[in-house]
Amino acid sequence: MDPPEDNPYVRDPPRSFDPVDDLHPETAKQQVEHLRGAIRYHDHRYYERADPAISDRAYDALFERLLELEEAFDLRSETSPTRRVGGRPIDELETVEHVAPMRSIDSSVEAADLRAFDERVRGQLSESGYDGPIGYLCEPKFDGLSVELVYEDGELDRAVTRGDGTEGDDVTANVRTIRSVPLELQGDPPLSLAVRGEVLMPKAAFQVHNRERIERGDDPFANPRNAAAGTLRQLDPSVTANRPLACFVFGVLDDGGRGFETRREQRTAVERWGFRTDEHTRFVESADGAVAFRDEMLDRRNDLGYEIDGTVIKLDRLDACETLGSTARAPRWAFAYKFPARSEVTTVRDIVVQVGRTGRLTPVALLDPVDVSGVEVSRATLHNPDQITELGVDVGDTVRIKRAGDVIPYVETVIDGGEGSFQFPASCPVCESPIERDGPMAFCTGGVGCPAQLRRAIQHYAARTGLDIDGLGEKAVDQLVESGLVERLSDLYSLSADDLVDLDGWGATSAQNLLAAIDASREPELAAFLSAISIPNVGRATAADIARHFGTVDSIVAADEVELREVDGIGPTVASEIAEFFNSERNREVIEELREAGVEPQAAETAGGTLEGTTFVFTGSLDGLSREEAHELIERHGGSATSSVSGNTDYLVVGDDPGRSKRETADEHGVPTLDQSALETLLADHGIEV
Structure with a gap:
């Protein structure tokens, strides 16, 4: 993309402008056109060529000026760069039919299968009488979300996800926020054009975005592909605008009658029209060349700024592609030669300290996605500061990842790293409050x-x-x-x-x-209130035990560690943590502030309730009553609701689609079973209404 001629905002743009009130409408209109042209050029330099021509501050000044003028003189346009900030939320994504089918591609991780594909292509073309040259365009196989971009009269008309290949979700409002997608084409585009591209989240941006999510307490995305897919399907375009997406175009679905002969010609044209393409794409004449390209990209995989999971090989001549045609699922002229999955060994790209709701600080390693026991993993716990020191792990190290109990990923060992380890912060990464240590653990004091x-x-x-x-x-x-x-x-x-x-x-x-x-939450049940105020190791079941034992919130706040240990199921460690929680001046203030705001936990029925000493286990689903609600009902009236059947169980309640193991265990121990009707009758006999 060449710089706009005679545009004052392309090189050394001003940082200050004349007041809007001093501008004539025609002057404002001309300035808006210059600003749009300059910003499109600077977007191209920044997002497509990675070679910015001006500083971020200068760019921001131009962008703010354009926003100001469009607002003051009512000069808004759907193709203006300012449309990328995101529009109003939408109710749902509409389904739209594609201009041309967006099929899948046959794939394999074996070189022999690629060579068989090449032999099949050459044999079928020969049998059909085709005598033109045979060569392949090879390109990285992006690990993102495929989209169709449709342009009418040079302007973006709609963007649609691949969906089932025939129709997909209309994500136009979200795609408009992606700066590497041109809203208005350059050069000499056809009046009607449809291209195929891949929306992805660059690796560096993915790690930064995950760091921000973890630091504010949100769950991170598993990998860049999931991040891109979830972002593109947002119903609020302003959310998409704030997430760093990119788009590469790699195919033409409808060229508006241009009559290209090769894919290489198409590629040159889409670059001229302002689309971003991948610089690694290469033409080869044989299967050997395609294998060599794939092996080269595998070696370079970790150095790329985005995730790829293989390479794609396509016949370059379009008349040869037309001769071969497609099956119902895949074209006969293309093949994906994929990479083997990464296994256990990966690179630490960042270490972020997560702040939990109790203030505990947990270091988390953000990784290049890796396969661990069949599950793709992109983060692993480092447990605590002492664990970091013991491992000697730091950003950039090559590590081996394991899964504790096949569930929680953790860093087992450092395979290749430098000297020293990550320096745990002395203050909270979110609020900068001092950090206190309690044995191996660290806590924010904020x-x-x-x-x-x-x-x-x-x-x-x-x-x-x-x-x-x-x-x-x-x-x-x-x-x-x-x-x-x-x-x-x-x-x-x-x-x-x-x-x-x-x-x-x-x-x-x-x-x-x-x-x-x-x-409606101003008069909560005492157990619910205790579970809600973030007491360490106090979930709903333990909260119900405490509520039944003490009866009121004042009694619980005043209880010491010895009294707390008298509660069934509470051991010395949990009792100590509960006592420490209520001894905290700040936590007492929180409870007092809530009560002053009108929140008054209701007194609970204390030990000796109508179901005191009775233990229930539930299996299957109940009509109109969730498992959680059933447990709460039992516990509120003095009973216990446990998760497993034993000789101490009094009743097994069997709902719809019950599990087999609990019923078999109940039979072994002679535990009576109740269906929902029998349960309701039993409760009614104790004066309890469901």
Whole structure:
């Protein structure tokens, strides 16, 4: 893409501009056109050539000026670079039919299969009488999400995911935010054009994005492919705009009658029109050349800025492709020669310290995705600062990954690394509060004043295992904390409809629904309240035991470690942690602030309840009653609900689609079984209404 001629914003652009009020409308219109042209050029240099012509600050000044002028003079355009910031959320993704089929490609990790593909191609072409040259265009096989981009009169009309190959999801609003996708084509494009590309998240951007997610308490994406796919299908384009996606174009689905003869000609044309292509693409004349290309890309795989999982080999001559045609699933003229899966050994790309809701700091290694026992892994726990020192692990090291109990990935050993290890921070990476050590573990001292702890504390407080506040999910919590509306848990109870409707994506109805759900949580059951306030090692079952034993929140706050150990199922370690929690001045303040805001946990029925000493186990699903609700009902009235059948079990409750093992164990121990009707009768006999 050549720089726009006579454009004052291409080289050494100004940092300041004349006031908008001093501009004539025609002057503003001309300035807008110059700004758009310059920004498109600078986007091309930055996102496609990785060779920026101006500084980020200079670019930001141009972008802000364009936004200002478009707003002041009503000069908005669907093809303006400012459209990339994202539009309004949509209700759902529509299904759209493709211009041309987007088929899968046959693949293998064996060189022999690629050579067989080449022999088959040459044999079928010979049998058909084709006598033209035979060669292949080889390109990296991107590990992202395939899309169709359709342009009408040189402007982006729609973008559609591959879907089932015949139709896919309309993701136009999201694709418009990707800066390597031109909104308006350059040069001499056809009036109608459809191309095929791959949307992906670059590896460096993926690691940065995962670091940000972990630091704010969100779960990271498993790999760049999942990150790209999840981002592209967002219903809120502004979310997509804030995530770093890129797009490479590698095929033409409809050339608008241009009549290209080869794929190489198509590639030259799409580059001229402003699309990003991959620089590694190569023409070869034989299967040997295709194998050599794949082996070279395998060697370079770790050095690339994006994930690839193999190479794609396509016949270059389009008339040869037409001669061969396609099956219902795949073209006969293309083949994917894939890489073997990475296995256990990988590279540490970053180490990030995650802040839990209790303030515990857990170091996490972000990895190049690797196969471990059949599962793709992109992060692994490093447990604590002492473990880092013991392993001697640092960013850039080659490590071996294992899975504890085939579940939790961890770094087993460093295979190749430098001297020393990652330096654990002395202060919280989120709020910069001092870090305290408790044996091998480290804790942030910021409490709920730490945004990461506050976010996770609110999410836990509002979760089903807490007070079950509908509408207070991850996104809503992020908005409330980032806007400053909620700086402590008790602030939830002072929110107003006016506060909420000012946030993106909120309307009067959603605001009122959330306020009603918050208001309904002002008189929680004591067990639910205890489970909600993030006491270490206190889930719903333990909370119910504590509530039954003490009866009121005041009795629990005043209890010492000895008294806590009298609760069934609580050992010395958990009792110590609970006592330490309530001895904390800050935690007492949180509880007092909630009560001052109108939250009053209801007294629980203490030991000696109607089901005291009775143990239930549930298997299968109940009609109108979740497993969690059934456990809570039993425990609220003095009984116990456990997960496994033993000789101490009084009743096994059998719902729909029950498991076999619990029933067999119940038969072995002579444990009576109840269906849902019998359970409801038993509870009614004890004065308990379901």
